[in-house]
Amino acid sequence: MRKGLLLTAASVALVGSLTACGGASSSSADGSGSDSGGKKPKIGVILPDSKSSARWETADRKYLSEAFKAAGVDYDIQNAQGDKQQFQTIADQMITNGVNVLVIVNLDSGTGKAVLDKAKAQGVATIDYDRLTLGGSAQYYVSFDNSAVGELQGQGLSKCLSDMKATKPVIATLNGSPTDNNAALFAKGYNGVLDPKYKSGEYVKGPDQSVPDWDNAQAGTMFEQMLTSQPKIAGVLAANDGLGNAAIAVLRKQNRNGQVPVTGQDATVQGLQNILAGDQCMTVYKAVKKEADATAELAVSLAKGQKGQTNATVHDPEGNRDVPSVLETPVAVFKDNVKDVVADGFVSKDELCTGTYAALCAQAGIK
Missing domain, CATH: 3.40.50.2300 (Response regulator)
Structure with missing residues (x-):
């Protein structure tokens, strides 16, 4: 058995229409409740840096922006540039500014968990993007195998x-x-x-x-x-x-x-x-566009109080929980x-x- 994340088959939950929910409150994936309150969904994304890999700015920002624009939602994408304190500051600002959903690529699991837990306490839905936050509380995880x-x-x-x-x-x-x-x-x-x-x-x-x-x-x-x-x-x-x-x-x-x-x-x-x-x-x-599109679809669903579509679950050994996930397939080049x-x-x-x-x-x- 793999030590760390364990990929298992999961039932695919079919999503309903992505039309607005008319302000009615609806439970999110983990029951924490993400209510759009009748207002236009707003999604915050925190990228980790631009030094470890060029992809975060050249690919992820681009594809996420395109997907959010196509969905007609407000969004704010910021980069923590490898600074854990800045990562937390950005998260606080996004929560204060009214995001319905917070998507993060953690710098480490400790910082990521603190941000996710704060968002959950404020009723903000959460998604781990590309990296799972061990011991965290993200409602979904989108990445590759x-x-x-x-x-x-x-x-x-x-x-x-x-x-x-x-x-x-x-x-x-x-x-x-x-x-x-x-x-x-x-x-x-x-x-x-x-x-x-x-x-x-x-x-x-x-x-x-x-x-x-x-x-x-x-x-x-x-x-x-x-x-x-x-x-x-x-x-x-x-x-x-x-x-x-x-x-x-x-x-x-x-x-x-x-x-x-x-x-x-x-x-x-x-x-x-x-x-x-x-x-x-x-x-x-790694087809980042597929990863970004799947994340945007989940984020929009959560922002409107709906559940999202997944194709797997990933086990978080520190949190001892199975996280509904979307995993894409990598290709050798x-x-x-x-x-x-x-x-x-x-x-x-x-x-x-x-x-x-x-x-x-x-x-x-x-x-």
């Missing part, structure tokens, strides 16, 4: 090492932030793939460290130290594209870029360019299917295929 993300990373690294015919490669690991529950799930996924290879002697387990706050600069320093202690590192399991790029920058200084497979996640422009250049082995594409990420509209050809990358895009069939 994060253990599956890690499995794709482990399988991807194995594929690239096999393609290079690596023999007993030493693997270095740059895990995500120790305060991010998703990072633990990613690690569970890729360690589940790699640990048997370590035990059999097929691979050699090298340095393994977690990067506080997903800080890319710290990741670069850590990886330099890893290479100093173990110069024969032949593969890098990096938990996202930012950490991967930090490792690639160090490898580039030693003219070893392209010789050491590096993983990633988030299908950022930088990550995809690194893949096209042959410096990064793979990334994981290698050089031969970078074009699919462009075709899906997640990144544009213009931003990806600039300068020296134009010829590489053409070679990869990106039109």
Whole structure:
């Protein structure tokens, strides 16, 4: 059984029409009551930062804004920029300013729980977006199957090492932030793939460290130290594209870029360019638009006193509860299917295929 979040099948609760409820009070998913009071729904969203991954500002803000506009609701999206005190201040302001629903991407479970509990006490419905707040009180959780993300990373690294015919490669690991529950799930996924290879002697387990706050600069320093202690590192399991790029920058200084497979996640422009250049082995594409659309649908339902549609439940071991959830499916991206990420509209050809990358895009069939 998986330690941490446990995905189980769940009955799908069909949503009714998203038309207004005429001001009548209606119970929310956990019975706490979210009453629109006849006023236009207003939804608050707190994003975590813009340093750990470019996705929060380039993708999530964009898609959430588009979904809320299409639904015709008022909304306020703010970014805490990695500051826990600012995160709580933003939440207080949003609650004071009358949001019906608060959507958060927590910086850590402790801060997230405090914010969610305060919102619940004020009658504000809540959704955990992308990261589950352990011990929290969010009525819904929307994300991806994060253990599956890690499995794709482990399988991807194995594929690239096999393609290079690596023999007993030493693997270095740059895990995500120790305060991010998703990072633990990613690690569970890729360690589940790699640990048997370590035990059999097929691979050699090298340095393994977690990067506080997903800080890319710290990741670069850590990886330099890893290479100093173990110069024969032949593969890098990096938990996202930012950490991967930090490792690639160090490898580039030693003219070893392209010789050491590096993983990633988030299908950022930088990550995809690194893949096209042959410096990064793979990334994981998470269709953020689907995640944002599902969140907006749930938020609008809650703001109007209705229940939302889900496709799973996720177990919170600290809160000992099953959280109604929407989980999307991640996709592994290698050089031969970078074009699919462009075709899906997640990144544009213009931003990806600039300068020296134009010829590489053409070679990869990106039109």
